[in-house]
Amino acid sequence: MESDNPPSTVPEITEIAELHTDLARRHRATASAGDAVDPEVVDADLAALHRDGYVILRDLLSAGEIERARAAITPLLHRTGRNTFEGERTQRVYSLLERTRDCDRLVDHPRVLALLDRLLLPNYLLSQLQAINVLPGERAQLPHHDDGFYPVPRPRPALSAATVWAVDDFTEANGATVVLPGSHLWGDRRGTADSDLRVPAAMSPGSCVFFLGTLWHGAGANRTDRARLAVTAQYCEPWLRPQEAFGLSTGRDTARAVSEDIRRMLGYSIHPPFMGTVDGMHPARLLADRGAVP
Template sequence: MSEAMEFEPLEELEVARLAAQVAERGYAVAENLIPDELREALVEGIDRAMHEFEIPYGDNEFLGHCTRRIFNLLARDRLFETTPTFCRTLPVIERVLDDECLLSSLTAIEMNPGQARQPLHADDGSYGFPRPSPTFVALAIWALTDFTAENGGTHIVPGSQGRDRRPNRGDEVDAIQVEMPAGSVLFYNGSIWHGGGENRTDARRVGIVNNYCAGFLRQEESQILALSRERVAAFEPRLRRLVGYGTYRGLIGHVDQRSPEALVDPEIDSDMVWKRIHR
């Protein structure tokens, strides 16, 4: 993939429309967001990483006995730096959360033939806040291959982000199955009940899950420990802040009254809360 390639961002009206759907029903689907050149490069990068790091299959029904997951993608290949800040997806996430959100995790998922349906769950389920709650977690699943009813397209319970509990095994729910062509993106509220479908085909289903959280929450993956400072120093500024080398509202996460971004860029002019206080 050409490093110089640029992509047209989403129009403001489309960003607002998708964010409104996430707020109202808990999810939104947008087709043709990921250009073929980028999508194909990401699939090739995932295949390389699967081989290089000898990624195993899951060992329980949640991870999937016929599914492989590459966690901590940003540490695997610089190619994956493209996805968290992508101009056609991050603006929607920022509208759902805010522009000081964090990248909670970045995971590639390869669901292979024979994979059973995943139990329903909510991706913000490990946080202890009461339900329903404001939106603190939002995700964008990139479909790198077609997502169909036959190959395990994601099951979603519309509106379930407004319920007062997480799903339980055996719940009878009115779920829909998201079908979308390769290059599409599924945006959703982290409280919505969902789960991967059953792959009844002879082909794999491949995607990347971009998981974001509010800037004051602990990330699902400890990005600051998972990524070397040398790697982070090479990131663009927005990606640095997304992985945790920044502060929330100029205070939360500071290091000696400076943004942690100064650890990888000493020349950075941190907009800290102390500078805003009238003297």
């Protein structure tokens, strides 16, 4: 006897690996701004990054861009660190995207995105964004690697990457970020006792040091009588939990206002097949009623 029901047209899945497409349906998206960077420049940056674990990208922002960032950040500098790692004499400001548009270029600069596009999977996420103002008299920060809180044994590929942007001059005396070249390749070895390997990332305002999440580093001591201001942006693989819950701290109006590159990094994107959906659908639909996302 024949069934009254027509044959099913629903695909049969027998292995989870078969789910490799975006089940929430893709939205039209512009190419990454990193695509505009000369491939030879990116190759040179990557070569330094793979060799040393970090690369200094010099003079990416104009004096005007840096001064606008400084003007936006300075009124927000009230709270010092809650422990010696954050810094007893270090001011920190979180949720910068919700507070100002004048730091956006420090998140989505094409030279930075060009590296991230090669290092991480598509639709990587913004993990952290904050201003860091190291005051006179601050001690050197405990050396650490930024993706150390992900419980995956080393040595391994980096699960994240970071930038530290100089708003003030970075010098050895005023607390420039200190890096340990080659430490991204270490296994269980720790960077706390290797003072002879430490190199200050000296650079001028508008430059940034880009490093892998496996690189040992830390803020230096500020032995001067002036503060040292910076902005740091960190990024992680799209299947990891970011350090900051940007979905809670960043409103939809802000998500509409930022670039599409930043919007994807805030989580308005899908890591196939369905990581990041909202009610089974693409999260960009939450913004479509205002026309910012096609």
